[in-house]
Amino acid sequence: ITLGFETDTVGAQGGCNTQSGGYTISDGMLEVSAMVSTMMACEQALMDQDTWVSEFLTSSPEISLDGGTLTLTGSDATISLEAKTAAPLEGTTWVLTGTVATEAVSSLPADAEASLTITDGQAAIQTGCNSGSASVEVTDTTMTFGPVALTKMACPEDLTALEASVISVLDGEVTYEVTGDTLSIRKAGPDGEIGLEYTA
Secondary structure, eight states: OEEEEOSSEEEEEOSSSEEEEEEEEETTEEEEOOOEEOOOOOOHHHHHHHHHHHHHHTTOOEEEEETTEEEEEOSSOEEEEEOOOOOOSTTOEEEEEEEEETTEEEOOOTTOOEEEEEETTEEEEEESSOEEEEEEEEOSSEEEEOOOEEOOOOOOHHHHHHHHHHHHHSSEEEEEEEETTEEEEEEEETTEEEEEEEEO
């Protein structure tokens, strides 16, 4: 379970989907509003844990911070979390865990291997089918990808579709956010926002 606190929003990763909601802390209690969630399908046990995490966070648990340990105490469980430094964007091999279209996150084909590694202005890209590279300019909030040069291997239909999703996102300027060991990339698509979710 991973929690990330921004100015007025808490994000939670319970094992499958990413959830977020507004929060306040008052008299040692964490008050979290109704949480919104991505809609990726996972094993039932992980989806059940997502539900449990959401219900736990919205049940007004007690909250305390001791050094780098955050403790949340509810009526029937206690969660202890250790502080985690965000993985660096550059030099990290980011492994693709999901694709995003029209606000829904889709899981990958079972045998897909897709990743992104950025080093010294170059992006090494594994699409799940072919591999390639592109130039990339990085700012604090955006990345701008040049044309992607790819190998030309033929792949099964599901991996070819995954490759098309990856290449459509890693094209031109995108916005990104690193939270802990998660990299989220987003851009405007023809039918709404599209994106990619990676883990370090």
